[in-house]
Amino acid sequence: MRVLITGAAGFLGSHLCDRLIAEGHDVVGMDNFVTGNPENLAHLAGNQHFEFIRHDVSEYIFVPGKVDAVMHFASPASPNPESPYSYPNLPIQTMKAGALGTHNTLGVAKANQARFLLASTSEIYGDPTVHPQSESYWGHADPVGFRSVYDEAKRFAEALTMAYHRFHGLDTRIVRIFNTYGPRMRLDDGRVVPNFVKQALQKQPLTIYGDGLQTRSFCYVEDLIEGIYRLLMSDEHMPVNIGNPAEISILEFAKEINRLTDNPAGLEFHKDQRLGDDPQRRQPDITRAKSILKWQPSIDLATGLERTIQYFKGQNFAK
Numbered sequence: 235m236r237v238l239i240t241g242a243a244g245f246l247g248s249h250l251c252d253r254l255i256a257e258g259h260d261v262v263g264m265d266n267f268v269t270g271n272p273e274n275l276a277h278l279a280g281n282q283h284f285e286f287i288r289h290d291v292s293e294y295i296f297v298p299g300k301v302d303a304v305m306h307f308a309s310p311a312s313p314n315p316e317s318p319y320s321y322p323n324l325p326i327q328t329m330k331a332g333a334l335g336t337h338n339t340l341g342v343a344k345a346n347q348a349r350f351l352l353a354s355t356s357e358i359y360g361d362p363t364v365h366p367q368s369e370s371y372w373g374h375a376d377p378v379g380f381r382s383v384y385d386e387a388k389r390f391a392e393a394l395t396m397a398y399h400r401f402h403g404l405d406t407r408i409v410r411i412f413n414t415y416g417p418r419m420r421l422d423d424g425r426v427v428p429n430f431v432k433q434a435l436q437k438q439p440l441t442i443y444g445d446g447l448q449t450r451s452f453c454y455v456e457d458l459i460e461g462i463y464r465l466l467m468s469d470e471h472m473p474v475n476i477g478n479p480a481e482i483s484i485l486e487f488a489k490e491i492n493r494l495t496d497n498p499a500g501l502e503f504h505k506d507q508r509l510g511d512d513p514q515r516r517q518p519d520i521t522r523a524k525s526i527l528k529w530q531p532s533i534d535l536a537t538g539l540e541r542t543i544q545y546f547k548g549q550n551f552a553k
């Protein structure tokens with residue numbers, strides 16, 4: 235296949251490019267570098283199976299030649315307002331990438347009769363009142379909270395994807411991605427993994443927002459990419475959760491990173507940074523992924539974090 239991947243210079247997009255090329259496909263990567271990093275694609279320069287188009291997906295998209303699949307991953311993804319690379323600081327771009335970007339990428343898929351895969355998110359569920367979250371849960375999202383620019387854009391993107399499927403018969407897929415981490419995350423996008431690992435390698439205290447009792451369930455990138463690849467190759471049109479169900483509090487997560495890095499500096503609580511709609515519990519129910527895709531994660535937290543810490547050490551920022 236010849237596959238268009240938007241958000242190709244980002245964390246997940248760049249890993250997807252590698253996986254698709256390794257499977258024998260040709261990849262057209264697209265990105266405007268708003269949160270991504272050209273370094274994530276540097277190793278593909280000169281690869282005859284890879285082309286790159288610098289473009290903002292919220293503008294009309296033209297891709298010369300035939301496209302067999304479109305994977306729409308372009309969007310800011312960090313909720314941390316302390317980082318300039320976060321969606322609260324890129325609110326209009328985030329809504330445009332999720333709304334206009336999804337419309338434009340669906341248009342490319344329709345014009346080519348190509349299959350389409352949308353990168354959706356566990357944020358669809360907002361601050362969930364049901365636990366764990368299965369795809370049948372409609373969510374509990376604040377339409378005007380500070381996360382709303384992201385959550386509502388993704389909810390709109392899912393609705394538009396289903397409209398193209400139902401009305402135009404487009405061959406679509408929707409993956410709801412839960413917190414994923416690994417090499418190529420941007421060091422300064424403010425998400426918890428780069429924040430904590432950077433702080434730990436600099437022997438600084440880890441910044442816990444709130445009391446740290448809020449939970450997340452962290453999936454290593456290699457596991458996630460395997461699940462997404464299986465979904466792309468499947469015939470499933472309804473949303474599928476992909477994530478690691480191993481739930482952990484942010485407090486325990488911070489302690490684990492301090493342990494793995496021998497960081498003596500401990501923890502620092504930032505009560506004032508508790509943002510109103512920080513989801514309190516998040517854990518994917520992956521029953522559908524297991525039965526439809528025969529997929530489940532295989533890399534445990536300690537192994538994934540070791541690999542991630544090694545990557546960040548190589549980024550030469552640890553003073």
Ligand code: NAD
Nearest residue numbers: 241243244245246266267268269270290291308309411414
């Ligand atoms: P990322 O910030 O590393 O990558 C996003 C990429 O999209 C960046 O390279 C950025 O420059 C590009 N981009 C953003 N707006 C664009 C635009 N208008 N035109 C062209 N390119 C644009 O983030 P990520 O973690 O790799 O996330 C990728 C996708 O996966 C996003 O859609 C995100 O919502 C989704 N997702 C990620 C996670 C996670 O845990 N990593 C969880 C849920 C959903």
Ligand code: UDP
Nearest residue numbers: 313424425426427429441442443448484512
């Ligand atoms: N968090 C934290 N300290 C940090 C960064 C994040 O305690 O330095 C918390 C944040 O409040 C949230 C969790 O870690 O409860 C995960 O945050 P992240 O930004 O990675 O993404 P989210 O899952 O909230 O979208």
